[in-house]
Amino acid sequence: MAGITEVSHEVAVDAPVDIVYRLIVEAANWPLIFPPTVHVERDDLGGGEERIRIWATANGEAKTWISRRRLDAEAWRVDFRQEVSQPPVGAMGGSWLVRPLGDRRCQVVLLHDYRAVDDDPGKLAWIAQAVDRNSDAELTALKTAAERADGRDEFLLTFDDTVRIEASAKDVYDFLNEAQRWSERLPHVSRVKLQEDVEGLQVLEMDTRTGDGSTHTTMSVRVCLPYERIVYKQIVLPALMTLHTGHWLIEETDGGVQVTSRHTVRINEANVARILGPEAGVAEAKAFVRQALSTNSLATLGHAKEHSRR
Structure with a gap:
């Protein structure tokens, strides 16, 4: 021994x-x-x-x-x-x-x-x-x-987007869990690779299209908890962020489910001017990131809603 x-x-x-x-x-x-x-x-x-x-x-x-x-x-x-x-x-x-x-x-x-x-x-x-x-x-x-003197983090941002879907929790969860099919189901996803060596613990790599037609690559670790939540953290991030974690939360209601996409991000101050221009600051970066992430989350939930009606 x-x-x-x-x-x-x-x-x-x-x-x-x-x-x-x-x-x-x-x-x-x-x-x-x-x-x-x-x-x-x-x-x-x-x-x-x-x-x-x-x-x-x-x-x-x-x-x-x-x-x-x-x-x-x-x-x-x-x-x-x-x-x-x-x-x-x-x-x-x-x-x-x-x-x-x-x-x-x-x-x-x-x-x-x-x-x-x-x-x-x-x-x-x-x-x-x-x-x-x-x-x-x-x-x-x-x-x-x-050592953050005042206990605040001016670069941190948390926000939610919530959609009601007339479907079962399982149907919505399955759509979000089956990320290996997102390139077929989601127009803003051009490439996806999913690895799941341990059930419920996924490594998801994907290329996402932005509004200007370009793409960026991210990699996330996802913790899948049927049929209530999928929690994730990006380990390969876009240049404007030093942190991106969040969850998909599925809550049953009368006649369907309420699905909330939560994002918590920390802005990468060093890249703000390079990406958004010399006049941009943290506030502009937060607004840009929120718009981009909300657009993709709501698009994903919209397609989950359409998929569940089939």
Whole structure:
């Protein structure tokens, strides 16, 4: 037996310890903060313990696992242990430790211990690379979020588009879930590639036509939860965004369903002038992105409505 590998990653953060600890504890918000995290669901077990299911990327692959966490607010510590791992991980656990270095400065240490399925050296190397990449990305993102002085993010935008469809939740869900057929069904999608190695966890790559006739390529990880929601996060983004996550929410009503497309985006300030012109700012970028995404979402829901009538 090769045994357990133990590794440590850390970062200094210029923010109060309680703010940093709160960002670690509130795992449901991780998709907005941590680049690898797509979706998190939480179950409170009481007594300072909880169970969370995480969908995330590791070495560019979509993965999901279930962890049990113990929260210790007095020690600013969160311990975690995977209850259900996904190969090549055989077992994994660790801790988040937040150590005050003053009133407005602290050190975050992220510990991992793990082993590979069958203690395979190749699988162990894959895990080591994934842990290093994700830990570095998460700690960097945590530092950025915690050090945002006023707690606001002027580049962040969230909005909804809702359509009522006289159809069953299953019919609408199936249309949205079967994204491999979108190039046939949606005029604004010119190419699509869908990979689903684990049921309900999809990697979707597609080329989308814009209003001026050009196309852009995006890649998303999608978490499909029949027949209620499809949650997604783009891992290859258009140039105007540094974050794009959202969901399709299907709610049953009398005689049909109400379907809501939610988008949360963060504007890439560095590209605003290049794409929209030297006079454009964040407000103009938000309006442009909202118009583009709403147009595509409403078009998709319009075609879902027409498809369900057949």
